[in-house]
Amino acid sequence: MITKRIIPCLDVKDGRVVKGVNFQGLGDVDSPVRLAKYYSDCGADELVFYDITASAEGRALFTDILRETASQVFIPLTVGGGIRRVEDFERVLKCGADKVSVNSGAIADPSLIGQAAKKYGDQCVVLSVDVKRVDGVFRVFARGGRENTGLEALEWIRRGVGEGAGEIVVNSIDTDGVKGGFDLEMLEAVCRVAKVPVIASGGAGRIEDFLTLFRCLPEVDAGLAASIFHFGEVRIADLKAAMAEAGIPARKEN
Amino acid sequence: MTAIVDYGVGNLFSLESSFRAIGEEVRVTPDAEEVLRADRVILPGVGAFGDAARKLRESGLDSAVRQAAEAGKPVMGICLGMQMLFEKSFEYGEHPGLGLLRGQVRPIRELLEEAGADPDRKLKIPQIGWNALRFTRESPLFRYIQDGNHVYFVHSYAAAGCQDSLLADTEYGAYLTACVGKDNVFGCQFHPEKSGNVGLKILKAFCEMGGAKA
Numbered sequence: 001m002i003t004k005r006i007i008p009c010l011d012v013k014d015g016r017v018v019k020g021v022n023f024q025g026l027g028d029v030d031s032p033v034r035l036a037k038y039y040s041d042c043g044a045d046e047l048v049f050y051d052i053t054a055s056a057e058g059r060a061l062f063t064d065i066l067r068e069t070a071s072q073v074f075i076p077l078t079v080g081g082g083i084r085r086v087e088d089f090e091r092v093l094k095c096g097a098d099k100v101s102v103n104s105g106a107i108a109d110p111s112l113i114g115q116a117a118k119k120y121g122d123q124c125v126v127l128s129v130d131v132k133r134v135d136g137v138f139r140v141f142a143r144g145g146r147e148n149t150g151l152e153a154l155e156w157i158r159r160g161v162g163e164g165a166g167e168i169v170v171n172s173i174d175t176d177g178v179k180g181g182f183d184l185e186m187l188e189a190v191c192r193v194a195k196v197p198v199i200a201s202g203g204a205g206r207i208e209d210f211l212t213l214f215r216c217l218p219e220v221d222a223g224l225a226a227s228i229f230h231f232g233e234v235r236i237a238d239l240k241a242a243m244a245e246a247g248i249p250a251r252k253e254n
Numbered sequence: 255m256t257a258i259v260d261y262g263v264g265n266l267f268s269l270e271s272s273f274r275a276i277g278e279e280v281r282v283t284p285d286a287e288e289v290l291r292a293d294r295v296i297l298p299g300v301g302a303f304g305d306a307a308r309k310l311r312e313s314g315l316d317s318a319v320r321q322a323a324e325a326g327k328p329v330m331g332i333c334l335g336m337q338m339l340f341e342k343s344f345e346y347g348e349h350p351g352l353g354l355l356r357g358q359v360r361p362i363r364e365l366l367e368e369a370g371a372d373p374d375r376k377l378k379i380p381q382i383g384w385n386a387l388r389f390t391r392e393s394p395l396f397r398y399i400q401d402g403n404h405v406y407f408v409h410s411y412a413a414a415g416c417q418d419s420l421l422a423d424t425e426y427g428a429y430l431t432a433c434v435g436k437d438n439v440f441g442c443q444f445h446p447e448k449s450g451n452v453g454l455k456i457l458k459a460f461c462e463m464g465g466a467k468a
Contacts, residue, residue, distance in 0.1 A: 001425055003384045003404060040450065045384055071271040076406060076448050096267045098448065121301055123380055123408045167382065197382050219376060221383060251384040251404040253450050 003249040004214050005045040005222035006236055007199065008229040010035060012081075013052050015061030017230075032065045036073045039229070042236040043253040044075065048101070048224065051081035063095045070096020078126055084108065089116050093124070101126040101169060104142045107149055107156075110163065117164025122196075127165035129157060131186060132173035138186060145173045153186075158193045168194050169224060172202040179205025179228070182213045187220055197221035207234055207242045214248045256461060257292030259335075260284045261313040264300035269332070272447035276454050278461045286318035294461065295322045299334030303345040303359065303411070306334055316352060323354050328438050328463040336434065336441030337413060345411050354439050357416030362430065365412060371427030380410040381430070385444075387422040393435050394463060395421065398455035405432070405444040405452055412443060438463070 011018040016030045029035050036047050049069070051062045059082065070077055079092040080101035089100050100120075106112050106127060117125045130141045131153040138153035157168055170190050172183030182203045191198050200213055201224040210223045228234045243250035256273055258266055260282050273280035281288060289295055297319055299306050310316045323329045331339045340351045343359035351359070362379050371377065384404040389396060407424070413431040421440075422433040434441045440460065446453035 001386065002381065002407075003386075005383055067267075070268055072275070074268070074272055074275065074447055074453060075450055093265050094267065096265075096271070098268070123382060166380070195378060197378055221378075 001249045003045070003251045004220075004243065005199075006043070006210070006239060006250075007046045007048055007078075007222050007224040008039050008044050008236070009048040009050055009201075009224055009226040010230075011050050011052050011226065012062055012065065014055075014058045015065045018052065033069045033072060036069045036077075039236065040073045040075050041253070043240045043251065044236050045222070045251055046076040046078065047073070048078045048080060049097075051079065053082070059091075063091060066092060066097060067095040080126070080128060084112070086112065086115050086119060089120060089124070093120065099124050099126050099167070101128045103128040103130065106160065107140065107142050107151070110159065113160055113163035113165050117166070122164045122166035125165050126167045126169060126199075127157070127160040128169040128171065129153060129160075130171045130173055133186075138189065141173060145171075145176075154189055154193050157190055161194050161196055165196065167197045167199060167221075169199040169201055175203030176201075178203055181205065181209040182223070184213070184216055187213075187217055191217060191219040199224050201225070204228055205233070207239050210234075210239055211242060211246050211248065214243070215246070255279045255281060255292050256294040256296060257289045258282045258296045258298060259289055259310075259315050259319060261306075261310045261315050263306045263309055263334075264298060266298055269296065269298055269447045272454060272457055273461070276458045276461065278457070284313065284315070286314055289315060289318040290321060292322070292327070294328045294463065295319060295330070297329065297331040297335035297338065299332065299336075299338060301334060303334060303337060303343040303351075304347060304349045307338055307343075307349050307351065310338065320352060320354065323439050326438050328440065328460060329354070330439075330460055331441040332447075333409065333443060333445055336443055337411060339434075339439060339441050340413055340416065343411065355413075355416060355419045355434060355436055355441070357413045357419070357431075357434075359411050360414050362410055362412050362426070365414060365430065366427045369428030375427060377427045381407050381426050383407065384449075385424040385426060385432075387424060387432055388429070389422050391421050393421045393433075395433065395435055395440060395456055395459050397459040397462075399452050399459075403452045405442075405446065405449040405456075407432075407444045409443055413441075
């Protein structure tokens with residue numbers, strides 16, 4: 001049986017993990033390579049590297065650390081941030097990324113999804129969508145959740161899948177940072193329109209939130225989070241053990 | 255030395271790195287001579303079958319892979335590379351493969367329907383993610399791993415009619431072909447280079463296989 005994936009997301013700026021991470025026994029870590037290795041050893045099923053650098057120098061540092069990570073960490077790597085053209089796909093795939101996540105770049109030019117899917121395959125293109133309720137309607141936000149695009153989220157996701165997006169990351173702005181659990185209502189609506197894997201993001205605060213997610217919405221394929229993993233609030237090994245105990249299919253790294 | 259056959263399909267950086275990680279000398283090469291000099295051969299592949307099979311033929315590397323297999327060298331196809339070891343594929347039409355193993359490559363959707371998979375499970379195609387191996391035969395490839403270990407899959411098509419080479423399958427509504435091997439020719443539908451330590455252990459076992467026909 002296919003397992004539910006647990007995916008830590010690392011924000012990377014100028015080649016370093018933003019804010020750094022402090023684990024017991026690991027000390028302060030701001031090397032994406034070391035952190036990626038650590039997560040992989042703990043049983044993370046996949047990693048997302050999110051490049052928040054704006055400068056060309058930062059981009060170059062990012063691809064350096066991506067290449068170094070990919071030469072040492074042997075689980076799927078997804079890269080997002082600053083992906084606006086097909087050449088950006090090429091740039092990160094060459095350095096060992098397996099999938100590329102598009103967000104604002106696809107909103108600016110929706111044909112980017114189809115172009116990339118044709119060139120690299122659907123499985124390579126992840127459509128990441130920041131969604132927030134506005135007057136009871138799910139709307140797509142761009143520029144890191146700052147700008148309401150006016151796009152209706154379910155319609156946008158349906159279109160993205162039609163263009164060739166192989167997976168959807170749904171980040172609920174409404175629940176993000178609240179740590180009160182994933183946005184089950186929003187995710188259920190997305191699962192109804194998207195027949196490709198759906199990755200839930202935004203709102204996880206503790207292990208139980210992941211268990212609730214996979215119990216209530218068995219269609220959801222993966223749970224993604226950042227700070228709760230980085231700050232040790234949820235340890236991936238504990239989460240995997242709790243999933244297995246709850247009868248949720250989970251991979252054990254051995 | 256292990257040669258990774260580079261016929262212009264997909265990115266081979268991770269695959270190359272995974273061999274380095276287990277301390278194996280590896281060369282990514284578009285050169286048929288070098289493939290023939292290697293002790294072992296890896297046939298990678300992503301994308302569509304027809305396109306990849308055409309590129310492999312046009313590069314002339316198809317005969318190098320075939321010769322290596324016939325000389326008794328361990329050959330392993332990965333993902334689409336594994337699918338190309340079979341007689342033919344029904345991905346968008348009908349395309350001949352290398353025919354080193356008996357069987358055909360067919361859409362997962364069709365295989366699930368034939369097997370009477372429960373439609374309520376709403377299984378998504380492609381299968382993307384980690385799934386468990388169920389061994390159907392003993393193999394030296396499994397020397398360092400166990401039945402039930404998880405490996406990473408990304409595929410919409412799977413090999414069928416390959417009972418004579420089946421080594422392991424995986425449950426996805428129906429049991430899909432995950433790993434095959436007959437004599438010195440092996441194939442993994444999953445990505446060992448993306449399957450954590452389990453994947454590296456499979457590659458290590460492959461690299462320990464001898465170079466000459468027993």
